[in-house]
Amino acid sequence: MPSLKDLKNRIASVKSTQKITSAMKMVAASKLRRAQEQAEAARPYAERMGRMLASLAGNVQANGTGPKMMTGTGSDQVQLLLVITSDRGLCGAFNGSIVREARRTIQRLLAEGKTVKVMTVGRKGRDQIRRDYASLIVETYEEIGRRKLSFADADGIARRINEMYEAGEFDVCTVIYNKFKSAISQVVTLQQIVPFAVEAGAATEAASAEPAAVYEFEPEEEQILAELLPRNLSIQIYRALLESAASEQGARMTAMDNATRNAGDMINRLTLTYNRTRQAYITKELIEIISGAEAI
Amino acid sequence: MADKVEFELVSPEKLLNAQPVDMVVVPGSEGDFGVLAGHAPMISMVRPGVIDIYEGDRVVDRVFVAGGFAEVTGTRCTVLAEQAQPVAQIDRAGTEQEIANLSEDLADAKSDGERAEVEAKLAVARARLDAVAAGAPAH
Structure with missing residues (x-):
């Protein structure tokens, strides 16, 4: 499973790609x-x-x-x-x-x-x-x-x-x-x-x-x-x-529009995975604390 | 005046001028010709020179063209120009400089084809200078 840090980096990089493609799309639109x-x-x-x-x-x-x-x-x-x-x-x-x-x-x-x-x-x-x-x-x-x-x-x-x-x-x-x-x-x-x-x-x-x-x-x-x-x-x-x-x-313009949309989808997916992983960590820590307390 | 000619001046890059006018004088390759409404249909080549646009018997606009073609029918006059520029906007010093440069090029030209090309450019530049010398219309 990828670590939280990896996921965070990944999301940041896709976000910056999306920024570029959406800027290119707008430039193409005005040039068009x-x-x-x-x-x-x-x-x-x-x-x-x-x-x-x-x-x-x-x-x-x-x-x-x-x-x-x-x-x-x-x-x-x-x-x-x-x-x-x-x-x-x-x-x-x-x-x-x-x-x-x-x-x-x-x-x-x-x-x-x-x-x-x-x-x-x-x-x-x-x-x-x-x-x-x-x-x-x-x-x-x-x-x-x-x-x-x-x-x-x-x-x-x-x-x-x-x-x-x-x-x-x-x-x-x-x-x-x-x-x-x-x-x-x-x-x-x-x-x-x-x-x-x-x-x-x-x-x-x-x-x-x-x-x-x-x-x-x-x-x-x-x-x-x-x-x-x-x-x-x-x-x-x-x-x-x-x-x-x-x-x-x-x-x-069309190509960049598609790329922007795909990047958006990808960000959504990655964010979901990120949140799930984060929650899993929290749950795991809680379980550790509770089971530790019970053992005493 | 009831009868007007639809005058159009078009360059490859855009439609420069489209308006009904009383008369236009176009520098044809075989001599200037004036177009009034009801002119006989004609297609002519245009040499570098100035198109005079008349409103009544006054010149209201002078446009320099660097050669092209003119199509005349009873109701309209279309000029397809390679380059067009209102006389008032011509840069005199720039044109003089261009003529000087081209004259040098002409002296340096090696082949006949090259010489012919430079000569054609020179003719355009000289015509442009003549256009400025004649001046813009008095308002």
Whole structure:
């Protein structure tokens, strides 16, 4: 049986752990709110960009002379995966589920005889993927959005992807990230970002909103499109990073909430044992005194 | 005035400005253009420069943008800017310093790609300085 002193120490240590986890939970909650606000603020730009692209793409697709970024290279042999994870742990299954999905995708593509290249964002993803597929990793990013995620971060990644695409280093690029659904639920999402596919929904939506919108272009639409597509790539990545950041905080909040609750349960159990033991000691001492008195 | 244009200025990080205005003058890549209500639908690239927002025939606001895109329809004018900043908030000394730094970088640039990048930044900084020189709107 553990001594009273041991139990006391144990309770104190669990209590301090609980303090830490509940503080982490609160920090995550406030960060989550900020991340959500940021994601919200980024939405108008993405929406308008989508609308503009849809009307441009409609025009260009008609004459079939779109830039490579939109029409693709005509092959899907070399696949680039952009895996977005976090830099820090203690956030439940957040990184695990992303890495699992990434592994599955890599295996599937390799089985199909494709060449796979991997780019990782976040230390956790890099470390785990490096274990099995170190040779496939072409680029890693860390400390993205350490303080506050900025558009410049996303732009840097997009620029690198763009350079690789221009150099013909890959044909199709897919991003794997956690999409934020709610604080307790994140959805692992695969999204193809290169070549850019105009969503049919967005195009018809734009068309129905302004039926007679025949745009003039200044300069030529190809030229605008050539500028707009890389920018759109940055936006897509920025959006994925924002979603991922919000998801990370959501996942951490949930994980820390659970941890706090578990610590609470444990404290209750330990306190009960402590009290029982204490009473047992008292009873034992009483018995000793009484039986001692009786013997006289 | 009954007819107004819904003007929106959006940067990737947030919606900066959304208001009905009488006229906006946007620095298009092929030359400045003014947008009034009922303008023909148009999509244009935007060069680094200043967007003038008119209320009646007075400029009420001047915003510097570092390039981007503009979409114009009969009822609205949306500018997607990479960077935007009200002219009144530009730090003149800082911009001059930036130009000096970039000019040095340009001299040091080795590859053509590097040079083009620095030149683009320099053009933005010069446009920003021009914007300050032109001054904020008189109230």
